[in-house]
Amino acid sequence: xxxxxxxxxxxxxxxxxxxxxxxxxxxxxxxxxxxxxxxxxxxxxxxxxxxxxxxxxxxxxxxxxxxxxxxxxxxxxxxxxxxxxxxxxxxxxxxxxxxxxxxxxxxxxxxxxxxxxxxxxxxxxxxxxxxxxxxxxxxxxxxxxxxxxxxxxxxxxxxxxxxxxxxxxxxxxxxxxxxxxxxxxxxxxxxxxxxxxxxxxxxxxxxxxxxxxxxxxxxxxxxxxxxxxxxxxxxxxxxxxxxxxxxxxxxxxxxxxxxxxxxxxxxxxxxxxxxxxxxxxxxxxxxxxxxxxxxxxxxxxxxxxxxxxxxxxxxxxxxxxxxxxxxxxxxxxxxxxxxxxxxxxxxxxxxxxxxxxxxxxxxxxxxxxxxxxxxxxxxxxxxxxxxxxxxxxxxxxxxxxxxxxxxxxxxxxxxxxxxxxxxxxxxxxxxxxxxxxxx
Amino acid sequence: xxxxxxxxxxxxxxxxxxxxxxxxxxxxxxxxxxxxxxxxxxxxxxxxxxxxxxxxxxxxxxxxxxxxxxxxxxxxxxxxxxxxxxxxxxxxxxxxxxxxxxxxxxxxxxxxxxxxxxxxxxxxxxxxxxxxxxxxxxxxxxxxxxxxxxxxxxxxxxxxxxxxxxxxxxxxxxxxxxxxxxxxxxxxxxxxxxxxxxxx
Numbered sequence: 132x133x134x135x136x137x138x139x140x141x142x143x144x145x146x147x148x149x150x151x152x153x154x155x156x157x158x159x160x161x162x163x164x165x166x167x168x169x170x171x172x173x174x175x176x177x178x179x180x181x182x183x184x185x186x187x188x189x190x191x192x193x194x195x196x197x198x199x200x201x202x203x204x205x206x207x208x209x210x211x212x213x214x215x216x217x218x219x220x221x222x223x224x225x226x227x228x229x230x231x232x233x234x235x236x237x238x239x240x241x242x243x244x245x246x247x248x249x250x251x252x253x254x255x256x257x258x259x260x261x262x263x264x265x266x267x268x269x270x271x272x273x274x275x276x277x278x279x280x281x282x283x284x285x286x287x288x289x290x291x292x293x294x295x296x297x298x299x300x301x302x303x304x305x306x307x308x309x310x311x312x313x314x315x316x317x318x319x320x321x322x323x324x325x326x327x328x329x330x331x332x333x334x335x336x337x338x339x340x341x342x343x344x345x346x347x348x349x350x351x352x353x354x355x356x357x358x359x360x361x362x363x364x365x366x367x368x369x370x371x372x373x374x375x376x377x378x379x380x381x382x383x384x385x386x387x388x389x390x391x392x393x394x395x396x397x398x399x400x401x402x403x404x405x406x407x408x409x410x411x412x413x414x415x416x417x418x419x420x421x422x423x424x425x426x427x428x429x430x431x432x433x434x435x436x437x438x439x440x441x442x443x444x445x446x447x448x449x450x451x452x453x454x455x456x457x458x459x460x461x462x463x464x465x466x467x468x469x470x471x472x473x474x475x476x477x478x479x480x481x482x483x484x485x486x487x488x489x490x491x492x493x494x495x496x497x498x499x500x501x502x503x504x505x506x507x508x509x510x511x512x513x514x515x516x517x518x519x520x521x522x523x524x525x526x527x528x529x530x531x532x533x534x535x536x537x538x539x540x541x542x543x544x545x546x547x548x549x550x551x552x553x554x555x556x557x558x559x560x561x562x563x564x565x566x567x568x569x570x
Numbered sequence: 571x572x573x574x575x576x577x578x579x580x581x582x583x584x585x586x587x588x589x590x591x592x593x594x595x596x597x598x599x600x601x602x603x604x605x606x607x608x609x610x611x612x613x614x615x616x617x618x619x620x621x622x623x624x625x626x627x628x629x630x631x632x633x634x635x636x637x638x639x640x641x642x643x644x645x646x647x648x649x650x651x652x653x654x655x656x657x658x659x660x661x662x663x664x665x666x667x668x669x670x671x672x673x674x675x676x677x678x679x680x681x682x683x684x685x686x687x688x689x690x691x692x693x694x695x696x697x698x699x700x701x702x703x704x705x706x707x708x709x710x711x712x713x714x715x716x717x718x719x720x721x722x723x724x725x726x727x728x729x730x731x732x733x734x735x736x737x738x739x740x741x742x743x744x745x746x747x748x749x750x751x752x753x754x755x756x757x758x759x760x761x762x763x764x765x766x767x768x769x770x
Contacts, residue, residue, distance in 0.1 A: 148755045149748070156732055159659040160650045174651065178769045179759050181655030183727050184662075185701070186708030190616040196629050197607055200636045204600055466700065467768075509699055541699060565699055 143169055151176035449531065452489050453480045453570075461542055461564035469496040469546075469561055479542045479564055481535065489531040490542070492562075495522050503549045506530060507556055509541030509565060516553035520544065541565035588653035596643035607636055610654065613701070614661040621665040621728050631668060635661045652769040666730035704765055711761040719754035722747050 141149070150173045154162045164173060452458070463477030477492040490506065498504055506517035515536045520528050544562035551557065586594070586605070594602035614635055618628035638660060646656055712720060721740075725731045733751065737744040759766065 144756070145752050148752050151755075152726055152733075152751065155659060155662070156726065156730060159663055160656065175766060175770065176755060176759065177651060177659075178655050178766055179755060179762065180727055181651065181658045181769070182704070182708060182758075182762060182765055183712075183723070184613055184617040184620070184658055185704045186712045187613075187616040187620050189705070190612050190619055190628075192611045192615045192629060192632055196633055197604065197611070200607065200633055200640075201600060201604060203633075203637055204603060204640045543699065560700070563699055 144172065147172035148176050151180060155180050449489055452482055452487055452531070458482050458570050459567040460570055461567050463492070463542070463544065463562040463564045466560045466563050475562060477544070477562055477564070481539075481567070485539075486535050487531070487533050488535050490529065492520070492528040492544075493526070495520070495526050495528055497522050497526075498546060498549075501549050502546050502558070504528075504561070505545050505547045505553060505556070505558075507543040507545060508536045508539045509543055509563075510536055511538040511540070514543065514556055515539075517542070540567075589648050592639075592643050592646050592653055592656075595640060596646070603636065603640055606639065606653075606657075610657050611636075613654075614657060617658060617661050617728075618665045621662065621669055621730075627668060628665070631661060631665050634664055638664075654769065662727070662730070669730070707762060707765065711758055714761075715754055715757060719750045719757075722750045723754045726751060 147169050150164060150168050154160065154164065154173065155177060160177060164170060459481045461479040461481065463475075463479070465475055469475060473494065473496055475492065475494040475496070477490065477495075480489045480491075482488070495504070504520035504522065506520055507514040508517050517532075518530060520530065522528050542562075542564040543556070543560055545556045545558045545560045547553070547556070547558040586602075588606075588609070591602050591606050591609075595606060611632060615628055615632050618631040619625060622628050622631070635657065639657065646653070650656075651659070715723070722736055722742075725736045725740075726733070731739065733744060733747050736742070737747045740747075742750075
């Protein structure tokens with residue numbers, strides 16, 4: 132069939148199909164349609180094309196992709212490791228960055244623009260062929276280094292190899308004065324004695340003796356001299372000169388154990404007392420409530436008590452199930468609203484033995500005439516009918532059973548034709564629970 | 571009773587429909603974007619992977635799509651399409667642009683011909699019940715299409731080829747290409763009417 136004849140034989144449906152294909156191929160639904168196009172029909176076929184990916188093999192994206200997306204929209208730096216959404220539709224091959232060849236001879240013109248070369252200085256081009264010539268760079272002149280202009284402080288000469296003797300003669304209140312060298316002492320070290328006070332007169336300049344290597348101390352001389360207490364009774368105390376300030380003997384104040392513990396402990400005790408008083412008040416309130424309820428209970432007629440106990444047993448059984456160990460809750464999520472603005476909530480509790488279950492639905496609008504709600508168990512082998520749901524006057528419904536089909540991993544509520552066979556869901560799915568919450 | 575009432579209350583709250591979710595994304599709601607990703611991420615990744623035959627590039631496309639969604643969610647118009655179709659077309663457009671930039675149509679065409687000889691037999695994958703049911707129906711209906719009709723449809727959608735390009739690359743007359751495309755689309759429309767009603 133020629134193209135012209137093909138065009139002439141097209142019906143509105145065919146036009147809509149081709150327009151839908153053209154719109155999708157051109158870039159999407161934002162591509163404007165001709166004024167004469169049947170927009171509703173075109174949209175129907177566009178939606179049909181949108182369904183085609185559902186027939187593909189499922190793919191699970193890595194968690195990193197989601198993390199990168201959320202990081203990118205959250206504005207964190209270095210979020211998107213891959214190019215952002217601003218990639219142009221017609222991707223052009225990215226121009227390769229100019230390669231920097233450090234084997235090149237000259238850097239003239241490149242240094243100023245290349246921050247990596249900030250430490251280098253522009254020099255004239257140098258030929259590589261020139262033997263012994265460095266490439267065209269040289270380091271900046273080094274910073275000024277300390278010269279010998281500042282005289283180093285002179286160290287005091289070691290006058291004697293006898294360290295204690297030197298210390299004994301050293302006056303800490305004045306700069307060290309040069310003294311005449313003393314011979315090496317072979318005898319036992321003299322006892323500790325107070326340093327001699329300095330002479331008030333200005334010392335005469337004395338030529339400093341030449342440095343000489345101190346002789347090693349004999350082993351006996353290295354033993355510490357016995358320390359003698361500087362008590363007033365053992366040796367006479369010489370009056371201190373005027374320029375020597377005695378160090379005041381400070382006494383450390385004794386630390387008491389209860390300096391700050393006591394108020395802290397008292398505060399804690401006070402808080403405890405306040406808390407206990409509050410709890411005591413609450414207990415009294417509860418006792419009063421219990422007393423009042425008991426008195427009310429005793430005044431109830433027997434008939435009401437009977438129905439009350441029946442209802443209580445019923446609630447107790449369900450209470451035990453929803454509070455049993457290792458139970459799961461399957462919250463029902465709305466798939467198709469029953470009515471505009473209607474909100475239906477529901478949850479299915481399943482015991483740890485995966486057998487007993489309890490369904491509670493709230494806000495369930497009555498099914499239209501000729502229809503009914505059906506509960507389905509979503510299993511690995513398909514959906515199994517779980518019963519017809521009766522809607523109470525308060526738009527609520529409850530169901531429970533002691534058994535659950537094997538492999539059940541979800542629950543669904545559909546609206547079916549009343550009396551229709553329950554082989555598989557044929558109506559509209561209104562509620563679905565496929566995620567469980569361990570309680 | 572030691573039930574966690576707050577958890578149940580939050581968990582049993584009805585799930586937001588897709589349109590409301592996109593509205594929230596337009597309002598810079600990041601959890602809404604995450605929810606949208608959870609719902610459609612696998613579908614879009616499968617589409618990108620199908621077009622590009624490259625897992626890494628497909629994930630890049632997926633990331634670009636959702637960043638575009640984040641920036642352009644306010645432009646979404648529910649009167650024009652469903653959220654699912656909107657996302658699918660964005661992903662398809664980006665993937666095909668990437669594909670064209672690689673200029674590997676001939677290689678993928680031969681790959682497509684090999685695929686046609688082996689229909690999809692992969693088991694059911696993860697996803698919600700609705701997604702699984704829809705996937706089952708799509709797969710069944712696509713397999714029931716004649717090979718020649720399915721081929722032109724896949725070339726048009728997954729390779730972004732125009733009718734003329736399909737005719738040129740397959741050697742099939744242009745009129746025949748159009749006829750097969752129309753027949754395939756009408757068959758699918760009739761078979762997937764329930765799914766279309768949910769989207770329209």
